[in-house]
Amino acid sequence: MASVNNLNGYSIDIDNAVVSYREDIALRGVSLKVKHGEFIGIVGPNGAGKTTLLTIINGMGKLLHGRVVVLGHQLTPGNGHSLRKKVGYVPQAQSIDPRMPMNVREVAMIGRYGRLGLFRKPAAHDWKIVDTALELVGMTHLARRPIGHLSGGEQQRVAIARCLAQEPELFLLDEPTASLDWRAKTDIMELVKRIHDLRGLTTLFVTHDLSALPIACDRVVLMKDGLIWGEGSPGALLTDEKLGQLYDLPVAEVEKRRREAALV
Amino acid sequence: MDLSIFTYPFMQNALLSAFLGGIACSIIGVFVVLLHMPFIGVCMSHAAFAGALLGLWLGFNPMIGAFIFSLGAAAVVGPLADRGELNPETSVGVIFSLMLGLAFLFMGLMSGPKSAALELLWGSILTNTRSDIVVLGVVAVVVVGVIFIFYKEIQATVFQRDMARAVGIPATLMLYSILLLMGATITASFSSIGGLLIFSLILNPAAAAYQLTYSMKKMFILSAVFGVLSGWTGLLISYLFNVPSGATIVITSSVIFMLAVISSPKRKVKRWQKKPLGEEAP
Numbered sequence: 001m002a003s004v005n006n007l008n009g010y011s012i013d014i015d016n017a018v019v020s021y022r023e024d025i026a027l028r029g030v031s032l033k034v035k036h037g038e039f040i041g042i043v044g045p046n047g048a049g050k051t052t053l054l055t056i057i058n059g060m061g062k063l064l065h066g067r068v069v070v071l072g073h074q075l076t077p078g079n080g081h082s083l084r085k086k087v088g089y090v091p092q093a094q095s096i097d098p099r100m101p102m103n104v105r106e107v108a109m110i111g112r113y114g115r116l117g118l119f120r121k122p123a124a125h126d127w128k129i130v131d132t133a134l135e136l137v138g139m140t141h142l143a144r145r146p147i148g149h150l151s152g153g154e155q156q157r158v159a160i161a162r163c164l165a166q167e168p169e170l171f172l173l174d175e176p177t178a179s180l181d182w183r184a185k186t187d188i189m190e191l192v193k194r195i196h197d198l199r200g201l202t203t204l205f206v207t208h209d210l211s212a213l214p215i216a217c218d219r220v221v222l223m224k225d226g227l228i229w230g231e232g233s234p235g236a237l238l239t240d241e242k243l244g245q246l247y248d249l250p251v252a253e254v255e256k257r258r259r260e261a262a263l264v
Numbered sequence: 265m266d267l268s269i270f271t272y273p274f275m276q277n278a279l280l281s282a283f284l285g286g287i288a289c290s291i292i293g294v295f296v297v298l299l300h301m302p303f304i305g306v307c308m309s310h311a312a313f314a315g316a317l318l319g320l321w322l323g324f325n326p327m328i329g330a331f332i333f334s335l336g337a338a339a340v341v342g343p344l345a346d347r348g349e350l351n352p353e354t355s356v357g358v359i360f361s362l363m364l365g366l367a368f369l370f371m372g373l374m375s376g377p378k379s380a381a382l383e384l385l386w387g388s389i390l391t392n393t394r395s396d397i398v399v400l401g402v403v404a405v406v407v408v409g410v411i412f413i414f415y416k417e418i419q420a421t422v423f424q425r426d427m428a429r430a431v432g433i434p435a436t437l438m439l440y441s442i443l444l445l446m447g448a449t450i451t452a453s454f455s456s457i458g459g460l461l462i463f464s465l466i467l468n469p470a471a472a473a474y475q476l477t478y479s480m481k482k483m484f485i486l487s488a489v490f491g492v493l494s495g496w497t498g499l500l501i502s503y504l505f506n507v508p509s510g511a512t513i514v515i516t517s518s519v520i521f522m523l524a525v526i527s528s529p530k531r532k533v534k535r536w537q538k539k540p541l542g543e544e545a546p
Contacts, residue, residue, distance in 0.1 A: 060429060085432035094424065099530045101298075101480045102423055110420045114432025119413065146478045159427075166431055 010069075011036050011170060011202040012057055017066035019052050026052040028226040029066070034204065039196050041213045041234065042206045044223035045247055050206040053223070054172045057204070058087045071169055085114040087170045088163030088201075092178045093156050098148035104158050105143040108134055111165035126165075133164035136198075137191060153184030160191065164199070171196065171203040178209070185211070210238065222246050269503055274390055278456075281392045282495025282513070284400040285453040286469070288407045289462070290491025292449045293470030294484055295442045298422035303356040304341050305446060305463050310363040311337035312450045313459030316384050317370035326384065327399075327451050334447040337363065342443050346425070346436060367459070387458030387510030389499070396455065403452040407445055411484060414438065419480055458510035468517035469494060472524035490520050 012034040019027040027049045034040055042050050055061030056068050059080015068075045073083055088111070111133075112126045134140050137157040142150065147158065156176055163171060173192060177185040193216050196203045207213050213220070213234075220237045222230040224246055230237055240254045247254070269275050296305045315333025319326035337359055344355055371381045383391075411418065420428035421438040428435035446466075454462040469490035473483045498513030505512075525531075 058430060081432055081434065084430060087430075089427075089430040091426065091430075097300075099474060099478075100423065101474070101478050101483050102419070103478065106419070106480075107423065110416075110423065110427065110433075111431055113416050113420050113428075116416070118417070121416065162427075162431075 009035050011038075011071060012204075013067075013069040014053075014056070015067040017053075017056055017068060018064045019049075019056060019061055020064050026226055027056070030226070030228055032221065032228060032231075034202060036202055037200055039193070039203045039216065039218045040205065041217035041220045042204060042223060043210065043213060043220060043238075043246070044208060044229070046208055047225075048208075048223040049226040050208070050223050051174050052226075054089070054174050054204065054206060057170070058089050058172060059083050085166070086168055087172060088166050088168030090156070090159045090163055090171075090173045090176045092175045093152045093159075093180065096148045096155060098146070100146065100148045102147050103144050104139060104147055104150065105130060105134065107147045107158055108139075108161040108165050111162035115166065129167070130161070130165045133161040134158075136164060136195065137161045151184070153180050153187065156180065156184075156188055157191070160188075160195065164195065168201065171199075171201040173203070173205045175207055175209075176205075177207070189213075210243070213238075274392075275499075275503075277392045277394070277397060278389045278499055278509070279496065280397050281389050281400055281456050282499055283492050284397065284404040285456055286465070286491030286493075286495040287488045288400065288404040288449045289453050289457075289465045290469035290473075290487040290494075291407050291411060291484060292442075292446050293466040293468070293491075294473070294480075294487050295418075295422060295446070296467060297470045297474050298480075298483075299439075299442070302467055304338065304443070305450075305466055307337045307341050307356055307359045307363065308334040308443075308446055309450050309454065309459065309463040309466070310360055310367070312447070312454055312462075313384065314363045314367040314370065316454070316459065317367050317374075317381055320380055320384070321370045321374050326455070330454065331447055331451040333363070334450050335444065338440075338443040338447055342440060346439055384455060384459050386508050387454070387456055387461060389456040389509050389513075392456055399452045400456075403448050407449060410441070410445060414441075415481075418442070422480075456510070457513060458508075461510045461514045464514040465491065465494060465517055468514070468521045472517075472521040475521075475524040475528035475530055478530075490517065490524075494520060 010033050012032065014030060014032045017027050017030045018025070030049070030053060042053065044050055052061055056063060057070055059075050070083060071086055075083065108130045109122055109126065112122055112129065116122065116126065131140070134143055137160050139154065139157050139161060142154065147155065150158065177188050180188065192203065192205065195201070205213070205217070217234050219231060220234045221228055222237060229246060230242065240251045244251045244254045270279070296302055312330035312334040315329035316326035319329030340359060341355060371378060374381060417433050417438050420431070420433050421435045425435045425439065450462055457465050470487040472490050473486035476486060477483050494513050494517035498516040499509055501512040501516065502509035
């Protein structure tokens with residue numbers, strides 16, 4: 001993997017990234033720098049390119065043009081494999097077969113597998129890391145339950161524990177609270193922020209739902225139509241006027257929906 | 265009951281073939297069940313049948329034809345499944361019917377008696393030779409060995425391929441390795457069980473094991489036990505009632521599956537979930 005020695009305090013440095021899926025262009029020249037330890041909220045409507053942005057950071061997306069440097073390594077086609085071991089990724093809640101023959105502890109252990117590499121079995125040390133991660137997300141009491149028997153919120157906690165077991169330097173969350181109820185949503189947001197602070201991670205939290213954005217973001221990035229539409233402090237960017245433009249809604253409608261979201 | 269038949273070499277070969285084929289097929293079946301890809305196995309087994317008939321028609325080793333055709337089917341269907349673009353009702357239907365069409369075309373083009381082709385169709389475990397057993401043995405050892413060596417990668421891949429990739433596991437490579445093993449297993453086993461029946465011996469024992477356990481390791485073991493049990497019981501029934509062994513083996517595996525469904529603890533998930541925490545099975 002190409003190594004870039006001078007990080008200048010940045011964990012992520014994206015320069016003019018272009019990504020397309022067949023005829024559709026998902027990112028149209030996105031540039032973004034993220035400092036070590038920053039907590040970034042990425043907000044935008046569906047189809048804005050938020051998930052694609054995360055996939056080029058963890059090396060799963062294919063760049064058509066541009067440059068991505070993550071944790072000091074420049075990503076090129078096919079070399080994201082080893083970098084992914086240092087990047088924790090929590091996708092949207094996915095449907096898991098209730099009969100799946102794996103328990104919570106085994107699913108969390110998958111986070112260790114990439115770091116262990118081929119031909120090495122998990123040792124007592126790895127199980128200890130997994131148990132610590134499960135404890136941190138409050139899932140110790142369900143550690144031996146079949147994964148398919150948990151609620152959506154509990155499964156997302158396990159996904160976060162799996163990331164922690166990976167001992168990542170970067171923490172990427174792609175709509176982790178989508179389809180969860182209000183209580184589970186707020187619990188997950190608080191948990192993510194607590195883990196970010198505790199582990200000193202660099203975190204990118206993607207959401208299209210403003211009520212699912214942790215209040216304590218250091219910076220917010222607004223995305224629309226495959227472009228970064230604005231970035232800055234949450235207070236400066238998450239105004240009714242800006243959000244109205246971002247989501248193509250009249251300001252009065254944004255105010256109304258914000259009030260409704262606050263009441264939920 | 266006169267069981268002296270089991271002292272004859274041809275029957276001992278058949279028992280050994282059922283043991284090795286049962287293990288290989290049923291373990292491959294665990295992948296088919298956990299990856300939710302039964303359609304790929306169906307396509308591959310029917311493609312193997314067509315390839316073997318092509319070999320018979322053109323005069324080369326049918327096993328080579330079977331292996332190439334089954335891998336060809338996997339090469340077409342596998343990438344679609346891996347990218348989540350597979351529509352089982354269309355792509356698989358087209359390939360499945362194409363393979364059956366080719367199989368019957370090759371059979372029709374053959375001159376002379378069709379007994380060899382019909383043996384491939386229905387299977388002929390009682391005529392297995394030592395070399396057939398060696399091939400089955402090698403495939404069974406490779407399948408079991410792969411499970412032992414790459415258990416954690418396999419576990420992650422069958423759980424969620426995207427998640428496996430996200431933690432740095434070569435999930436796509438694992439998926440294609442599984443398909444390659446499936447092709448080898450189908451090729452080695454189908455002359456014993458029959459081209460039209462082999463997929464049942466792959467799917468049924470694993471589907472039965474899936475009903476009975478929440479542990480993946482136990483699922484592999486149970487599936488292998490059911491696979492061997494199907495083979496041996498099917499052979500015994502075949503001998504006792506003088507009926508085709510491939511059919512009795514597959515019917516036995518289907519009965520085991522039905523019994524597993526009836527006695528499955530997974531049908532009682534809600535009751536299980538209401539137990540106080542900490543009482544769950546280890």
